[in-house]
Amino acid sequence: MHRLFINIAPLTTMQLPVMAEVFYAKNVDHILEFFNKLEKGVKPIILGGGSNLIISPEIKNRPILKMEIMGIEIISNERDFVLIKLGAGENWDNFVSRACATNLSGIEAMSAIPGTVGATPVQNVGAYGQEVKDTILNVEVFDIEDKKIKILTNVDCKFSYRDSIFKNEGKNKFVIISVTFKLLKQFPEIPKYVDVKKYFIENNINNPSLIQIRDAIINIRHTKLPDPKIIFNTGSFFKNPIIDKNEALKIKESYLDMPSFTVISNANIENKSSNSIYEQVKIPAGWLIEKVGMKGYDFGKVATYKNNAIVLINKGDASYQDIINAKDKIIASVYEKFGITLETEPEFVN
Ligand SMILES: Cc1cc2nc3c(=O)[nH]c(=O)nc-3n(C[C@H](O)[C@H](O)[C@H](O)COP(=O)(O)OP(=O)(O)OC[C@H]3O[C@@H](n4cnc5c(N)ncnc54)[C@H](O)[C@@H]3O)c2cc1C
Known part of the structure; x- marks a missing residue:
């Protein structure tokens, strides 16, 4: 497995300087190898896109497991819905973009949120009235204690507002390997937010498509949230x-x-x-x-x-x-x- 001792500032959107050893996990074998070699008592840090982490330079000897497991697989394509499994390292917004382009609904209001798919269940990511808990079917995890792969159902994940099992009893216990989403073929409810309504009126859009909803969200977000690549x-x-x-x-x-x-x-x-x-x-x-x-x-x-x-x-x-x-x-x-x-x-x- 690839590993480096580096300043991890560029791996996080707040860009705070921290020297640390980073291990890059591209598959489950890498995760297993990482935990097999981990010294007893050392707590690693699991890193996705680093867009929700403020890391202290005091982490000293804590190694970082950078999640880079990729892959998108259609598990089932039914009349009304599609089940899609994604590797934890996939970029979340690329997934939202592809879903909108193929008329699959349920995540369009969560457009332009930085980070990885694998991190979305952790804080039950949400925006403009949608939360990932409403589309997640299950989460595949690596259990650090018994080193086995397990499936957590949506209920097992104990989702609530910006919270889940992964921030509580599942913290330091599970590494998320993949997430399976259930996306719908039916047209979604248009987000009932003043900004969104205003955007459609100003742009003369009466019956927005999924892509137009995504565009609206991206445009509105750009006025309120700075691009982390430019402003950390x-x-x-x-x-x-x-x-x-x-x-x-x-x-x-x-x-x-x-x-x-x-x-x-x-x-x-x-x-x-x-x-x-x-x-x-x-x-x-x-x-x-x-x-x-x-x-x-x-x-x-x-x-x-x-x-x-x-x-x-x-x-x-x-x-x-x-x-x-x-x-x-x-x-x-x-x-x-x-x-x-x-x-x-x-x-x-x-
Ligand atoms: C400009 C901007 C806008 C944002 N807008 C929103 C928003 O609208 N709504 C929202 O909810 N959030 C928002 N966020 C926060 C952030 O983007 C999300 O929380 C995102 O899901 C974090 O993904 P990440 O891959 O960067 O996770 P990281 O920051 O790398 O990690 C976040 C947490 O998840 C854990 N983690 C990451 N990957 C795994 C894994 N595979 N297995 C186990 N644990 C893991 C980490 O250990 C950490 O505890 C925004 C952030 C920015 C910078």
């Missing part, structure tokens, strides 16, 4: 907080312009029975950050993006610590003003 970033740096409806109403008394979206969920908050269903409210993190005066804010080597406060940018030579400092300042400012603790979306590895 990890997309949304903070999750949109979901808070109790009454808490949101209290904030709204002082901030009439606060956008909020109702979320119906099963309660698991104190004082609520675990089976009851009640309303929570999702608040855009970008709005909260803007309200504390930190949209387009310059922290020195790090800044928030001028068009979208939820994006944190490495201006060029930022360090891991610079990112941590900026993140902590934003979280503290939002907490001070609104009593809401923002959570980060990318994973911190140290």
